[in-house]
Amino acid sequence: MGGEEVVVRRGGRAASLQALVAHCTEYGFVFPSSEIYGGFAGVYDYGPMGAPLKRNVKEYWWRAMVQLHANIVGLDSAILMHPKVWEASGHTAHFFDWFVENRKNRKRYRVDQVVEAWVDRLRAEGREGEARRVWEAFEEALRSGRSEELTAFFRAYRVEDPEEGAPGDWGAVRRLNLMFVTWAGATDEDRQEVYLRPETAQGIYVNYLHVQRSARLRVPFGIAQVGKAFRNELIFRQFLMRMREFEQMEMQFFVAPEESEEWFDRWIDRRLRWYLALGFDRSRLRVQPHKHLAHYAQKAVDIEYRFPMGWKEVEGIHLRTDYDLRRHQEFSRKKLTYFDPFKQEHYLPHIVETSAGVDRVFLAILSEFLVWEQLDEGSGGGERVVFRCPRWLAPVQVAVFPLVRRDGLPEVARRIFDALSLHFVCAYEEKDSIGRRYRRHDAIGTPYAVTVDYQTLEDETVTLRDRDTLRQERIAIPDLIVRLKELLDWSELLRRVRES
Numbered sequence: 001m002g003g004e005e006v007v008v009r010r011g012g013r014a015a016s017l018q019a020l021v022a023h024c025t026e027y028g029f030v031f032p033s034s035e036i037y038g039g040f041a042g043v044y045d046y047g048p049m050g051a052p053l054k055r056n057v058k059e060y061w062w063r064a065m066v067q068l069h070a071n072i073v074g075l076d077s078a079i080l081m082h083p084k085v086w087e088a089s090g091h092t093a094h095f096f097d098w099f100v101e102n103r104k105n106r107k108r109y110r111v112d113q114v115v116e117a118w119v120d121r122l123r124a125e126g127r128e129g130e131a132r133r134v135w136e137a138f139e140e141a142l143r144s145g146r147s148e149e150l151t152a153f154f155r156a157y158r159v160e161d162p163e164e165g166a167p168g169d170w171g172a173v174r175r176l177n178l179m180f181v182t183w184a185g186a187t188d189e190d191r192q193e194v195y196l197r198p199e200t201a202q203g204i205y206v207n208y209l210h211v212q213r214s215a216r217l218r219v220p221f222g223i224a225q226v227g228k229a230f231r232n233e234l235i236f237r238q239f240l241m242r243m244r245e246f247e248q249m250e251m252q253f254f255v256a257p258e259e260s261e262e263w264f265d266r267w268i269d270r271r272l273r274w275y276l277a278l279g280f281d282r283s284r285l286r287v288q289p290h291k292h293l294a295h296y297a298q299k300a301v302d303i304e305y306r307f308p309m310g311w312k313e314v315e316g317i318h319l320r321t322d323y324d325l326r327r328h329q330e331f332s333r334k335k336l337t338y339f340d341p342f343k344q345e346h347y348l349p350h351i352v353e354t355s356a357g358v359d360r361v362f363l364a365i366l367s368e369f370l371v372w373e374q375l376d377e378g379s380g381g382g383e384r385v386v387f388r389c390p391r392w393l394a395p396v397q398v399a400v401f402p403l404v405r406r407d408g409l410p411e412v413a414r415r416i417f418d419a420l421s422l423h424f425v426c427a428y429e430e431k432d433s434i435g436r437r438y439r440r441h442d443a444i445g446t447p448y449a450v451t452v453d454y455q456t457l458e459d460e461t462v463t464l465r466d467r468d469t470l471r472q473e474r475i476a477i478p479d480l481i482v483r484l485k486e487l488l489d490w491s492e493l494l495r496r497v498r499e500s
């Protein structure tokens, strides 16, 4: 853990986490929340470059899920829900983390993560028998549900601190409920405790029959939703990986019970393809089965990405069976069965869930595509930082520059900006040398730059520069829109998701 590897990719040096964070602040991708007050841990704000990139990530997900599938529809349910929802879902009883502090270095950890890391290390050293014994003892302590047992396990087995590689001086294992609580109601008498949702899924479950009937859907069908979720996390070390307020892109797929495993496998493939279509390297993505199943899951895998700080989950795919619908049926006393017109029977569908974190995908995109590249002499020499952002998702799609700020070039460039900005997200800049303007847009990921130069005044052509190849083609102004539309057309990306 701790140390970061130097990775060479896409012809350049990949960013360390520290370099990523610095880049995000400098170029307006992400800022720490409330920084002037010293910040607020685990909360971040997206800046002028981050906000559009994040929107585009969500747009891509929505199109890949809703637009490409005739049997998947969208929903936008509220953050606040009836408190009973969280009782039924099991969150009030089960949604907590066990955590422990190493008194030597005052570092806090989630117990499952410490034990998993240690067991993995024992295995890597060929100490399989020991790894198994540790894991079994840990599971037994977990099953007890008591902090005393877990504390005793940590001390008796002298569990290693993953950052020290030596047994920790472990304090008592403690429990932290992950749901944020607030109050609704004006007076003390009608005050009611309500939760900020810790996942968007429940809004889908409680609405599923409304959606199914109004959209005239038949099993198998899906409901997709993007929205904020809140978790009172305890440990923040890795930027956007673990936040108190974050966003999820969740799709719940309702299937006949006997087909659930088949759909589970199918959705793992489809979701993996979503990342590969963007150009992620296959070697930095993996599918990991869960060692510990959540209270609702029959089967579960994570899609993990190899971040600068190691392999981390970006998306979970869970086979939730009919757990949630059954519980809501029980707690609400409303019949939630679906009538299958082919089988002529009523049943509770089983659910395959795909749940991706917008912020983690955002961080994965930066980790994968932001590089420091050595330029050859022909391209001006030196190093440039370039965000090879998949072009459909780039915060700015086209930058328009006059070569210099005189001789009528800005006026022509302005007119081009006005015409292009009806179709694309454009930037117009005339300050600084043209080289510096190119570098700045390389760093924020702008895939194309249009430059108006002296030749433009003679023959109505401009240069169109490609961020990645650095090639510049000369193109007639009237052809620009068609050419850029071709280059930025989403259908190519979506075709890759569907077919590749």
Ligand code: ATP
Pocket: 199, 231, 233, 240, 241, 242, 243, 244, 246, 247, 248, 313, 314, 315, 316, 355, 356, 357, 358, 359, 360, 361
């Ligand atoms: P972890 O084990 O890392 O805490 P999880 O298994 O609890 O994650 P899920 O409940 O499966 O996560 O949530 C689905 C997705 O939501 C995760 O894959 C992740 O991308 C995102 N997510 C969950 N918690 C957070 C968080 N605190 N900050 C940012 N994203 C999160």
